[in-house]
Amino acid sequence: MKDVAARAGVGLKTVSRVVNGEPGVTPETERRVQEAIDALGFRRNDSARVLRKGRTASIGLVLEDLADPFYGPLSRAVEEVARAHGALLINGSSAEDPEREQELVLALCARRVDGLVVIPAGDDHRYLEPELKAGVATVFVDRPAGHVDADVVLSDSFGGARDGVAHLIAHGHRRIGFIGDMPRIHTAAERLRGYRAAMEDAGIPVRESWMSLGVTDPERVRRAAEEMLTGPDPVTAIFTGNNRVTVTVIRVLAEHPHGVALVGFDDIELAELLRPGLTVVAQDAAALGRTAAERLFGQLDGDLLVPERIELPTRLIARGSGELPPAP
Amino acid sequence: MKDVAARAGVGLKTVSRVVNGEPGVTPETERRVQEAIDALGFRRNDSARVLRKGRTASIGLVLEDLADPFYGPLSRAVEEVARAHGALLINGSSAEDPEREQELVLALCARRVDGLVVIPAGDDHRYLEPELKAGVATVFVDRPAGHVDADVVLSDSFGGARDGVAHLIAHGHRRIGFIGDMPRIHTAAERLRGYRAAMEDAGIPVRESWMSLGVTDPERVRRAAEEMLTGPDPVTAIFTGNNRVTVTVIRVLAEHPHGVALVGFDDIELAELLRPGLTVVAQDAAALGRTAAERLFGQLDGDLLVPERIELPTRLIARGSGELPPAP
DNA sequence: CTGAAAGCGCTAACAA
């Protein structure tokens, strides 16, 4: 910038004015400055600008895994809102590791992002307190924060799971299995609670062997499904707790001789073309991201100062697999 | 930091040393400084650090759409490599709009990212020349850059498409349709070229009505597929140019009475459970991202100074839809 | 309308 000023034969501030489109510069002067800018290939250094102005016009998004088809659309939705507010998006995957989550969040804070959208991996976010006090806008999505008072945007995991399981019960099932993610994950616990509630509402006692929570890698899920299908009191239907689990269970059921009913949490592309079509409890990942990001910028604009908990509804989509009658 | 120094009763530089884990500080002093840091909830301002050091330890990734299942894994792979090098990832979606791509890239440069991974939307990247000269490491992925000399990492679109179409020909098809993305997109053009090459190798003259290039929104693709299937000289097989097109064509074929063969570029989750299973030419999105990111950090480390063009192989996976015989 | 000077928070270079 100094070089530009020298070359154009003007003061530093004048260049700054031109670069930022501020008023108060003669067209003639502006032309000279612009010429120097082009000649020198100058581009403003935003780091310096940030240092001076305080705001970085960037927000951070910490999620579990960018490669998961659930988070892609969520991330894109956050990005679109950020873009509308002139901000860039920095994102990182926690890989469901609380330490890595904290590391990422703090790295983002060190860069002075204006705000943070976090899908928590851990369940204690007191490490964020200094940042919150320092004014970093923060919204938690998909799962609530632990031990801090902040905005949260969730899907109705409990209600969704309850409806899904009730749907299976309505189609005659009584021996229904539940396979979900690790119990420390809020959504997994809530969905299990929904399962229990639906069973209880129908007066069906639940067997321990019908429930399986744990990591969602294919081997574990496959084993869990097979045990439910072949053990004593074999299930005639399965409710799966998220898209990763659902995909694996679909594969297991494809190899299984009897028509086992299935309802999955989260929608899956091409679900309608499977045989049978996959019945799901769908949540709107994009809406989750959009809502969270809008709250975030609300905070930044000075409105929305009281932390709120927003719960988005889920939608049951019947496509066949959830309407299969119990096998004899 | 000044405050911390004051509170700990030490000089500024000593605090800097503690914060950065530099040697040359008495344990006792370090303890006092650490105490002050905790008490004040201090955290280093990386913007200032960047301003001083020149490097931001962040890289930018510009892609088409983070919500596309092809780009999620690619993005995650770039992130992992960045993480291994202690860098954060800023990413943005160009929505296949060259202007938006440029806008994003320049915004990233203004923030002085150390490097850039770009999946080009436009075909002229001369706007990047000043940045390249200024030392911003850059790697293009999935499509080559226009009019600038830089690293490129690609899949073998031409060879993959040629193999896929040859596969259909080997199964007896002669009237084969091609539906792809806009012709200005390099991968789309290359895949069309592969299609033509396979047809020519087999001595099959190609009809104009068998080829359709354009936006990949479902309506356009659906119309294109239906025209090929019902027009004069109806096709008995279709080759689709990317995952978005494939998904729509699968839906169209599901409604179609005759068994039309299909081979798609890009793999799709659960493709093996469709009826028939989907035959694809798979490319490895994660490998694409990983390779690109590794080249990027190679540039930053001072090796790998000569721009190179790396082409990754594709793999044909036969699952049924591509082995269907021509309908009578 | 324009410019000089101060300073954002940090680190490099040097001095004590």
Next chain:
DNA sequence: TTGTTAGCGCTTTCAG
């Protein structure tokens, strides 16, 4: 081992 000084590139303030 520790502290002082200068300055990264920009914006703010205030004077011309």
